[in-house]
Amino acid sequence: MVFILGVNFPERNLVKKSLETFFGVGKIHSTRLLARFHVHPTCKIGELANKQVLDIQAALSEMKIENDLRRQVLDNIKRLKETGTYRGRRHALGLPVRGQRTRTQTKTAVKLNRMERRL
Amino acid sequence: MVSSFCWGCLTRLPSAPRALLPPTLTAQRVAAFHTSTALLAAKKGASAPKYRQGTSMTMKKKKRPAERTRPPAVGERKALRKRIVLSNPNALEIPDMKEVSNETMVDSRLRGSVLGLPVPMLDQLRAVQAFQPKQGWSIFRRPGTVVRRETLEIARLIDGISGEGEEKGKVVKKIVSGARATGKTVHLLQAMSMAFTKEWVVITVPDSQELVTATTAYAPLSDENPNVYVQPEATAALLSRTVTANPVLSKLKVSREHTGLKAPVPAGTTLEDLAKMGIKDPAVSWNAFQALWAELGAKSAAPGFEKGFQPRPPMLVTVDGIAHWMKESKYNNVDVQPIHAHDLLFVRHFLSLLKPGTGQSSLPNGGMLLYATSASNSPTIPTLDVALKQVAARQAGVRPSAPEFPHPDLYAKTDQRVLDAFDSYGLPAPKEGTLELQTLAGLTREEARGYLEYFAHSGLLRENLTDEWIGEKWSLAGGGVIGELERIGRRLRVNTA
Numbered sequence: 001m002v003f004i005l006g007v008n009f010p011e012r013n014l015v016k017k018s019l020e021t022f023f024g025v026g027k028i029h030s031t032r033l034l035a036r037f038h039v040h041p042t043c044k045i046g047e048l049a050n051k052q053v054l055d056i057q058a059a060l061s062e063m064k065i066e067n068d069l070r071r072q073v074l075d076n077i078k079r080l081k082e083t084g085t086y087r088g089r090r091h092a093l094g095l096p097v098r099g100q101r102t103r104t105q106t107k108t109a110v111k112l113n114r115m116e117r118r119l
Numbered sequence: 120m121v122s123s124f125c126w127g128c129l130t131r132l133p134s135a136p137r138a139l140l141p142p143t144l145t146a147q148r149v150a151a152f153h154t155s156t157a158l159l160a161a162k163k164g165a166s167a168p169k170y171r172q173g174t175s176m177t178m179k180k181k182k183r184p185a186e187r188t189r190p191p192a193v194g195e196r197k198a199l200r201k202r203i204v205l206s207n208p209n210a211l212e213i214p215d216m217k218e219v220s221n222e223t224m225v226d227s228r229l230r231g232s233v234l235g236l237p238v239p240m241l242d243q244l245r246a247v248q249a250f251q252p253k254q255g256w257s258i259f260r261r262p263g264t265v266v267r268r269e270t271l272e273i274a275r276l277i278d279g280i281s282g283e284g285e286e287k288g289k290v291v292k293k294i295v296s297g298a299r300a301t302g303k304t305v306h307l308l309q310a311m312s313m314a315f316t317k318e319w320v321v322i323t324v325p326d327s328q329e330l331v332t333a334t335t336a337y338a339p340l341s342d343e344n345p346n347v348y349v350q351p352e353a354t355a356a357l358l359s360r361t362v363t364a365n366p367v368l369s370k371l372k373v374s375r376e377h378t379g380l381k382a383p384v385p386a387g388t389t390l391e392d393l394a395k396m397g398i399k400d401p402a403v404s405w406n407a408f409q410a411l412w413a414e415l416g417a418k419s420a421a422p423g424f425e426k427g428f429q430p431r432p433p434m435l436v437t438v439d440g441i442a443h444w445m446k447e448s449k450y451n452n453v454d455v456q457p458i459h460a461h462d463l464l465f466v467r468h469f470l471s472l473l474k475p476g477t478g479q480s481s482l483p484n485g486g487m488l489l490y491a492t493s494a495s496n497s498p499t500i501p502t503l504d505v506a507l508k509q510v511a512a513r514q515a516g517v518r519p520s521a522p523e524f525p526h527p528d529l530y531a532k533t534d535q536r537v538l539d540a541f542d543s544y545g546l547p548a549p550k551e552g553t554l555e556l557q558t559l560a561g562l563t564r565e566e567a568r569g570y571l572e573y574f575a576h577s578g579l580l581r582e583n584l585t586d587e588w589i590g591e592k593w594s595l596a597g598g599g600v601i602g603e604l605e606r607i608g609r610r611l612r613v614n615t616a
Contacts, residue, residue: 031451031455032455034451035451035452035453035454035455036453038337038338038339038348038453040333040334040335040336040337040450041333041449042333042334043336047336
């Protein structure tokens with residue numbers, strides 16, 4: 001078990017997949033992180049050297065991920081609402097924001113779009 | 120007083136049990152004698168299609184029961200995939216089969232016959248991964264290879280290099296090429312078996328692909344050289360192969376000081392122990408490999424190390440499937456750009472042996488470099504094709520300025536590094552041979568006869584081996600392509616009786 005940013009990862013897991021479990025780290029960011037610290041894409045958590053773990057941790061802590069990123073997205077939506085934009089209104093009404101039709105199939109928008117958007 | 124009787128329960132009681140009621144006359148019971156219409160009528164009423172319901176049959180997916188078995192242990196599946204069976208007790212033993220030895224390997228009378236590999240050598244050959252899983256070793260009683268013209272050629276070279284004649288200490292460099300199933304990998308295996316017979320040091324890279332597919336660890340060499348990369352695990356595996364296969368390393372002692380290893384190497388350390396330092400700690404495996412390489416190329420001992428210095432044996436270096444090394448690897452550099460395979464030090468080391476430079480020798484104590492292409496597992500690299508044509512042209516004496524010298528297509532993307540890798544410059548050391556291209560093709564008819572007779576003696580082929588029959592099969596096998604001959608040899612066993 002290796003701690004990365006307060007999360008405990010089993011040693012048999014892939015480093016790439018483990019990084020992608022963080023909100024805000026996708027395929028592109030994980031690839032970049034691996035390249036930066038010379039970790040090959042099929043590397044398992046258990047194969048990481050101690051220094052690499054620390055390096056990855058330091059790099060992750062500099063990135064805007066997890067709750068910081070969630071807060072930023074929510075702030076953006078809030079700003080749209082407060083400035084009275086159409087997009088802000090649509091968020092608040094729980095309707096599609098980007099010009100989709102609303103005659104049918106707005107389930108996703110109804111489910112997700114609200115002031116406190118679920119992320 | 121509250122009665123123990125619950126009214127709620129009473130109201131929910133069924134009106135009357137069904138069995139108590141008098142039997143009603145249903146349609147089915149009436150129609151006891153003429154069944155079909157009544158049954159159909161009843162059925163129709165029960166499952167009449169509802170409003171806007173499709174009438175087509177819908178199949179319910181059966182849910183699979185959850186698998187209870189545990190998956191195989193880590194590495195078990197790969198071990199099964201890579202399993203090599205070298206003997207088949209059901210095949211007949213051939214009584215007068217000869218083995219590879221100092222005498223038989225250069226005996227041209229044995230051309231076309233199958234020479235067995237000596238049993239003690241099999242462990243060494245396994246250690247350097249000379250056998251491949253898809254080759255048909257498992258159909259015969261014991262592994263053996265057919266002696267063809269190219270085998271004898273290479274045997275004479277190996278014999279000459281390890282002998283005392285003027286060929287002693289020569290370096291032969293060959294690229295083995297050829298169509299699919301023409302026996303390139305087995306050609307390397309034959310060379311290895313001869314080298315083991317002569318007690319050479321054999322260093323092999325059996326699978327060049329795994330160095331560039333980004334499945335093994337990599338790291339920049341140092342802070343001063345951030346653009347070249349070492350592969351510690353792969354190097355440790357190479358050292359481990361080399362140590363297991365070459366018991367001669369335990370007799371040789373170090374001849375100079377080595378820096379870069381964790382501890383200083385005292386005089387009297389064997390080369391085996393030196394290599395084991397790298398196996399034990401992959402972090403220094405590249406340094407250990409370089410130290411081992413320097414030791415194997417040493418001609419004399421440094422002061423203070425003279426005691427117990429023995430002349431080093433010649434070396435055989437083989438690489439299979441070099442095309443994988445001629446393109447960008449799957450590794451990324453810091454800027455997320457692919458790293459060229461030639462920037463991996465492991466690859467660079469073996470490719471640099473092809474052109475050691477002015478006055479240098481790639482193997483100072485002599486030996487042979489055999490680099491094979493692969494036709495079944497090979498990326499398409501047009502520049503490599505041109506580079507190999509250039510090697511052949513230089514070998515034929517065509518000058519690079521001549522009009523018939525092959526050049527890459529002007530309108531295609533050319534990888535200059537690939538062209539340069541095969542383009543030797545400067546005057547090499549006197550014993551250094553030029554790079555040659557050896558193209559393997561089919562066997563001759565005589566060799567094909569010997570090979571098919573081997574199948575017949577092993578009980579696989581029950582056929583009267585006439586010249587006509589052999590000629591037919593020789594043609595069917597694309598002019599004696601040995602892999603196709605093997606398929607014919609094993610397929611026909613059911614055909615006859």
